[in-house]
Amino acid sequence: MLNRRNLLKSFGIAAVATTLPEISVTAKANENSVKPIVVSTWNFGIAANADAWKILNAGGRALDAVEAGAKVPEADPNNQSVGLGGLPDCDGIVSLDACIMDENGNCSSVMALENIVHAVSVARKVMERSPHVQIAGTGALQFALSQGFTKEDLLTEASRKAWEKWKSENHYEPIKQNVGHDTIGILAIDAAGNLSGACTTSGLAWKYHGRVGDSPIIGAGLFVDNEVGAACATGKGESVVKICGSHTIVELMRQGATPQAACQEAVKRIAKKQKDYRDFQVAFLAINRNGEAGAFAIQKGFQYAKTTSSGSELVNGMSLL
Numbered sequence: 001m002l003n004r005r006n007l008l009k010s011f012g013i014a015a016v017a018t019t020l021p022e023i024s025v026t027a028k029a030n031e032n033s034v035k036p037i038v039v040s041t042w043n044f045g046i047a048a049n050a051d052a053w054k055i056l057n058a059g060g061r062a063l064d065a066v067e068a069g070a071k072v073p074e075a076d077p078n079n080q081s082v083g084l085g086g087l088p089d090c091d092g093i094v095s096l097d098a099c100i101m102d103e104n105g106n107c108s109s110v111m112a113l114e115n116i117v118h119a120v121s122v123a124r125k126v127m128e129r130s131p132h133v134q135i136a137g138t139g140a141l142q143f144a145l146s147q148g149f150t151k152e153d154l155l156t157e158a159s160r161k162a163w164e165k166w167k168s169e170n171h172y173e174p175i176k177q178n179v180g181h182d183t184i185g186i187l188a189i190d191a192a193g194n195l196s197g198a199c200t201t202s203g204l205a206w207k208y209h210g211r212v213g214d215s216p217i218i219g220a221g222l223f224v225d226n227e228v229g230a231a232c233a234t235g236k237g238e239s240v241v242k243i244c245g246s247h248t249i250v251e252l253m254r255q256g257a258t259p260q261a262a263c264q265e266a267v268k269r270i271a272k273k274q275k276d277y278r279d280f281q282v283a284f285l286a287i288n289r290n291g292e293a294g295a296f297a298i299q300k301g302f303q304y305a306k307t308t309s310s311g312s313e314l315v316n317g318m319s320l321l
């Protein structure tokens with residue numbers, strides 16, 4: 001008798017593949033797609049989008065646009081949550097997490113990188129010039145230097161003072177809650193309809209030395225699928241990683257959810273499983289391949305910046321609380 005097992009044996013793996021039902025519902029780009037478009041987290045996303053827009057408006061690639069956008073807050077010493085001037089860890093050391101992902105599913109990240117301002121560009125180099133997806137710590141620094149990046153002191157006077165104040169008040173114990181956070185996640189669709197995304201942060205202030213958040217974890221802090229859309233996260237990384245946040249959102253959009261509904265569902269999953277959700281912030285931002293954007297956060301106050309040919313605006317994200 002030709003039962004299922006014999007069938008699989010005789011036809012091998014190829015036969016298994018052909019027996020799998022088609023379950024994905026791919027969002028098709030429609031004629032009214034908004035493109036180019038760039039969205040990014042928080043109000044400093046406006047300045048980031050402006051640099052990204054220069055590339056998109058000139059017909060450039062979304063990947064170049066998101067990298068250029070992410071570099072803006074990285075270079076801003078007054079932004080204490082990204083790049084230069086980021087609040088340090090409990091030992092007073094600034095360490096950066098960043099990742100990038102393109103329209104072909106290529107991606108890479110650097111984790112706990114010290115002394116290099118543009119972590120997002122190092123992540124891109126990992127993607128394009130190494131056989132790896134993730135490089136961490138001293139290895140990431142070594143790789144960056146080999147690629148021509150220069151070492152800089154990332155601890156500004158203001159961030160050093162904030163750390164010393166925290167240390168004197170907190171007996172040198174890293175706090176559990178997030179303070180001084182605000183990653184930039186940036187998602188773009190270029191004129192050709194291709195998506196890319198990037199994420200870069202100095203992570204939670206006063207974190208343990210060597211701590212890695214969600215931002216450089218592909219599928220947690222960022223995920224891009226050119227057939228569907230893209231998503232990114234900001235807020236308490238530990239909570240985002242636990243639900244694989246950005247990948248979850250893209251898969252929900254694949255099944256037909258709007259970007260906002262998908263972000264809302266991800267927040268609901270955190271709230272369902274993490275009983276202390278009232279004590280921290282997580283916000284998700286997503287875009288589908290038609291250029292519809294949406295966001296949802298646990299706490300009030302999350303905003304994202306959106307830039308199209310009609311201009312730039314700050315949009316208030318909805319929230320659970």
Ligand code: ASP
Binds near residue numbers: 204
């Ligand atoms: N998600 C970042 C982290 O956990 C923090 C943030 O968004 O500000 O490292």
